[in-house]
Ligand SMILES: NC(=O)C1=CN([C@@H]2O[C@H](COP(=O)(O)OP(=O)(O)OC[C@H]3O[C@@H](n4cnc5c(N)ncnc54)[C@H](OP(=O)(O)O)[C@@H]3O)[C@@H](O)[C@H]2O)C=CC1
């Protein structure tokens with residue numbers, strides 16, 4: 001893969017590996033303390049990426065919430081918010097989604113050639129739609145982000161995007177928070193879908209940190225090239 005940002009994948013999951021339940025409401029896996037930790041991680045990155053599935057399911061804002069952290073970013077010469085990034089094949093994105101309507105930083109949508117033109121017209125004035133080839137190539141997306149000055153990219157879900165990045169060996173750091181409960185519903189989304197993962201028993205991740213956050217566990221792994 002050509003030059004790309006440092007990629008930090010952050011995810012909260014249940015003790016049985018689910019990242020949501022099957023209800024329309026977003027499942028809160030993180031505690032208040034963990035949400036604040038996630039906010040600090042966001043504040044240390046240049047861009048934040050979620051899949052179009054998460055934009056549709058959660059309608060996230062993807063902003064830095066803490067006023068102090070926003071001020072610190074500005075003092076460092078950075079915009080208060082991160083560049084927002086999403087990927088779509090279908091182009092099924094609502095221009096009214098909070099991804100597009102909140103925050104003053106750039107919004108980038110990577111789409112395959114066949115989708116990009118029509119989507120650019122629909123999202124005109126709200127986001128830049130980037131033609132990322134046909135089929136969309138993750139290496140092209142990451143190379144384009146690096147060319148735009150993104151050095152640290154936070155990937156915040158969902159399961160399809162986790163699978164895409166991990167199977168492509170495009171993750172440097174994995175921050176997994178395990179919540180102290182089970183979801184137990186096979187129709188709910190899991191941390192990853194099936195796939196061929198280079199993080200195999202023959203090439204495991206390196207556990208860099210295991211921290212208790214109340215009854216939650218934060219596991220921080222170095223992955224791929226960062227693992228050494
Ligand atoms: N607990 C946690 O930390 C988190 C949980 N979640 C949960 O995850 C769930 C959503 O996960 P999921 O449905 O897997 O959705 P994702 O957010 O992973 O998005 C998947 C979508 O991304 C697009 N995409 C993926 N790969 C490519 C590619 N190679 N080229 C182009 N587009 C691509 C497609 O969009 P399209 O369909 O438009 O073509 C695809 O359907 C929600 O329930 C949400 O609550 C989400 C984030 C964090």
Ligand SMILES: Nc1c(N[C@@H]2O[C@H](COP(=O)(O)O)[C@@H](O)[C@H]2O)[nH]c(=O)[nH]c1=O
Pocket residue numbers: 010011012026027028029030038050054058059060061062063156157
């Ligand atoms: N449910 C869940 C997460 N979900 C992620 O957080 C996003 C919320 O973004 P925002 O609207 O900006 O607050 C959501 O879209 C998804 O990416 N993350 C976590 O660390 N823990 C959690 O329990």
